[in-house]
Amino acid sequence: DAKTTQPPSMDCAEGRAANLPCNHSTISGNEYVYWYRQIHSQGPQYIIHGLKNNETNEMASLIITEDRKSSTLILPHATLRDTAVYYCIVRGINDYKLSFGAGTTVTVRA
Amino acid sequence: NAGVMQNPRHLVRRRGQEARLRCSPMKGHSHVYWYRQLPEEGLKFMVYLQKENIIDESGMPKERFSAEFPKEGPSILRIQQVVRGDSAAYFCASSMGLAGSTDTQYFGPGTRLTVL
Numbered sequence: 001d002a003k004t005t006q007p008p009s010m011d012c013a014e015g016r017a018a019n020l021p022c023n024h025s026t027i028s029g030n031e032y033v034y035w036y037r038q039i040h041s042q043g044p045q046y047i048i049h050g051l052k053n054n055e056t057n058e059m060a061s062l063i064i065t066e067d068r069k070s071s072t073l074i075l076p077h078a079t080l081r082d083t084a085v086y087y088c089i090v091r092g093i094n095d096y097k098l099s100f101g102a103g104t105t106v107t108v109r110a
Numbered sequence: 111n112a113g114v115m116q117n118p119r120h121l122v123r124r125r126g127q128e129a130r131l132r133c134s135p136m137k138g139h140s141h142v143y144w145y146r147q148l149p150e151e152g153l154k155f156m157v158y159l160q161k162e163n164i165i166d167e168s169g170m171p172k173e174r175f176s177a178e179f180p181k182e183g184p185s186i187l188r189i190q191q192v193v194r195g196d197s198a199a200y201f202c203a204s205s206m207g208l209a210g211s212t213d214t215q216y217f218g219p220g221t222r223l224t225v226l
Contacts (some may be wrong), residue, residue, distance in 0.1 A: 016188065036217075039154065043114075043217035093209075096158050096165075096205075097155040097166075097169070098203075099155075101152075
């Protein structure tokens with residue numbers, strides 16, 4: 001029973017912004033949107049999370065729609081090292097079992 | 111500013127042997143989670159531990175697998191009598207144990223277990 005839907009893959013040009021969409025139409029009011037990425041053969045890396053306001057940190061920006069049914073992760077200036085599988089995860093308060101779906105395989109091309 | 115540490119990074123065992131995977135959480139973190147990633151699959155939750163307590167082991171196979179997080183030392187995931195189907199990447203994550211969804215889990219580099 002998937003809580004999120006992501007495109008299976010996308011390409012991005014190096015130096016350009018990468019916009020990764022995620023649909024979570026059944027999200028409830030106390031559930032957060034988390035993003036992780038997994039670079040090949042490495043452990044998942046936390047990127048960012050948010051509840052309803054847009055968030056920004058040194059890695060990325062998270063834009064959540066007003067109805068909270070979808071969000072976009074933005075990598076402002078993609079580099080080759082950003083090539084990875086990106087996971088969008090909906091997580092409720094006190095949920096500790098992270099549910100990793102198939103994610104989006106992002107390939108940054110020179 | 112060390113992150114989550116796991117060792118060994120690679121482990122090769124023959125069928126029937128035991129595998130011991132270790133995880134040292136980030137400094138200040140007292141909660142540990144183990145996940146398994148089978149080849150070409152996503153990560154699956156296995157077990158959640160706090161110091162000296164197993165909180166939730168609902169994702170652990172009923173037999174041959176056990177986990178502990180002693181008062182002193184790293185968390186250990188132990189697999190007895192390994193079989194080829196146990197070959198996978200095993201990831202450990204840790205968190206501070208804050209109530210609410212701000213309790214972000216940070217992952218280690220994983221241990222890749224290969225069973226011959």
